[in-house]
Amino acid sequence: MILSEIIENYTICEPVIAGDFEIFPLVSSLSVSLISLKEAESLGTAWIQEGFIETVSTLEAINNNQAGVLIPFLTQVQGGKQDRTVFEPIILPANRTERNPLQIPTRCLEKGRWGYRDSLGRRTSRKFESSPTRVAGQMAHAFMQKKDQGNIWNQVRTAHDIPVTRSYHSQTVSFVSMSRKMHERNKEMIGIEDSLSSGLNINGQVGILVAFRGRILGVELYGASNLWKSYAKESLRGFLFDKILLRSNNHEEHTDIRMQFIDDFYGFNLKEQDATGEGSLYHISSDDWQGMCLVANDVPAHLYAVKKQR
Numbered sequence: 001m002i003l004s005e006i007i008e009n010y011t012i013c014e015p016v017i018a019g020d021f022e023i024f025p026l027v028s029s030l031s032v033s034l035i036s037l038k039e040a041e042s043l044g045t046a047w048i049q050e051g052f053i054e055t056v057s058t059l060e061a062i063n064n065n066q067a068g069v070l071i072p073f074l075t076q077v078q079g080g081k082q083d084r085t086v087f088e089p090i091i092l093p094a095n096r097t098e099r100n101p102l103q104i105p106t107r108c109l110e111k112g113r114w115g116y117r118d119s120l121g122r123r124t125s126r127k128f129e130s131s132p133t134r135v136a137g138q139m140a141h142a143f144m145q146k147k148d149q150g151n152i153w154n155q156v157r158t159a160h161d162i163p164v165t166r167s168y169h170s171q172t173v174s175f176v177s178m179s180r181k182m183h184e185r186n187k188e189m190i191g192i193e194d195s196l197s198s199g200l201n202i203n204g205q206v207g208i209l210v211a212f213r214g215r216i217l218g219v220e221l222y223g224a225s226n227l228w229k230s231y232a233k234e235s236l237r238g239f240l241f242d243k244i245l246l247r248s249n250n251h252e253e254h255t256d257i258r259m260q261f262i263d264d265f266y267g268f269n270l271k272e273q274d275a276t277g278e279g280s281l282y283h284i285s286s287d288d289w290q291g292m293c294l295v296a297n298d299v300p301a302h303l304y305a306v307k308k309q310r
Contacts, residue, residue, distance in 0.1 A: 006300060007265055010221070012209060012258045016199030018192050020243070022257060023199035023236070026207040030299045032223035034070045034091065036230035037130055046092065048104070050080040050126040056108045056149060059084060059128070060101035061277075063092045068278060070227055072302045073292045074140060074238070076109065076176045077128035079118070083110040083176040084128070085135065087147075089294035089302035091278040104276055107143070107152045109135075112172035119172040133179045134238030137210075137218045137306035138245050144283075144290040164244055183237050192240060193233070200232040207303075208232075210239040211257045217242055218291075218306035219261065223299045246309055264289065264307070 009030050015022040040046030046063040048071070059077070063069045073089040084106040096102045116124045135143070139155045156175045159165060168185065170177035183189055199208065206228045207221025220235045222228040267286045275281035275294065284291030284305050291305025 003266055003268060003270070005298075006303075007262060010206075012261070013202060015211075015257070016196055018195035020213045021192060021196060021240070022211040023196050024209040024211075024258065025199050025202040025205045026209060026219070026221050027202060027204045028206050028221075029204065030206070030223065031225075032227075032296050032299045032301050034068050034223065034227060034296070034301060035065055036227050037069055037071045037075065037092075038230045039226075040065060040069050041130060048077050048086075048128045048130070049101070050128070051101075051103070054081060056082065056084075057106060058103050059086075059106050061090070061092045061096065061104050062098055062101050063094060063096045066094050068092060068094055068296075070223070070301055071104070071277075072222075072231055073294075073304050074134055074143075076131040076133050076135075077106075078131045078174075078176050079124045079128040080126060081114050081116060081124075082108045083113075083131075083174045085109050085152075087143075088276060088281060089292055089304070090276050091294065091296055091301060093278055102277060107147075107149055109152070109156055109176055110170070110172050110174035111153050111156065112170075113174070119170045119174055119177055131176050131180055132234050132237065133176055133183065134234050134241070135175065135179075136241035136245050137239055138242055138309060140218075140238070140304070141290045141306045141308050144292070159241075159245070162244055164247075179237070179241060183240075189240055189243075192243075193236060196236060197233075200236060201229075205232075208235060208239075209257070209261055210236075212239070212242060212246065214257075215309060216257060216261055216264070216307050217309075218304070220304045221300060221302075223296065223301035227301075242309075268305070 069092040168181040279296040
């Protein structure tokens with residue numbers, strides 16, 4: 001994969017601004033023929049479930065469609081014995097039925113539970129439901145630098161310990177439950193999300209570049225506009241959570257966020273690794289950036305990269 005070929009196929013549009021946030025829509029004519037997990041879940045044709053041999057670090061993915069299904073990196077699923085996050089972007093091949101499910105890598109986002117009861121005591125099942133939430137970019141950066149489960153739990157605990165999140169806590173220390181409640185009830189977060197929503201619906205849009213207080217937080221893009229539409233709100237919510245983690249950062253003026261991003265992008269190092277499903281998988285790194293990119297038919301099916309704030 002050549003970085004110049006990627007960046008030349010995308011237009012970085014004028015930003016939508018709300019308070020300290022700038023959202024730059026990314027538009028492209030590139031396209032891959034995939035269904036999103038969210039769409040397939042709504043049809044009842046694909047899902048993620050607890051394995052018969054239950055482990056924290058592995059779940060099963062089912063796809064009864066004739067087409068591949070995209071499971072984005074950091075997809076959060078709720079239910080089973082613990083809420084999890086999917087730990088790489090995955091193209092789930094067609095016809096992976098319950099007789100031959102795909103084993104996918106995960107991490108736990110809920111330390112205080114291991115059983116088929118959720119934080120409210122309600123019965124859960126092997127079958128998970130994906131959640132419209134995402135970890136903050138700064139949390140994701142830490143996840144990718146140090147991939148062990150202990151580090152994941154430390155990041156979740158830190159998010160729970162911030163004063164503004166305390167009224168949204170989950171009894172089982174579930175980041176998924178906490179962040180979901182926060183985005184549904186916190187008036188400030190709802191207001192920012194509403195103000196930025198027009199930056200998620202540009203014709204031909206496949207992603208966003210996000211800046212906060214004059215600093216680039218990260219970029220996320222998908223292989224087709226239908227995939228982006230499935231995950232636009234989820235993507236934005238992850239970056240909005242960075243506002244809570246970076247509440248003391250000073251504003252930094254930059255003359256052109258877009259040019260700064262392009263300069264950073266050309267500095268990315270790509271290391272290919274084995275993909276769990278179909279496509280070619282790359283780990284992205286530089287002095288400040290961490291990310292993942294899954295490529296199918298020479299098109300990034302899912303690219304997610306975040307920049308560490310010093």
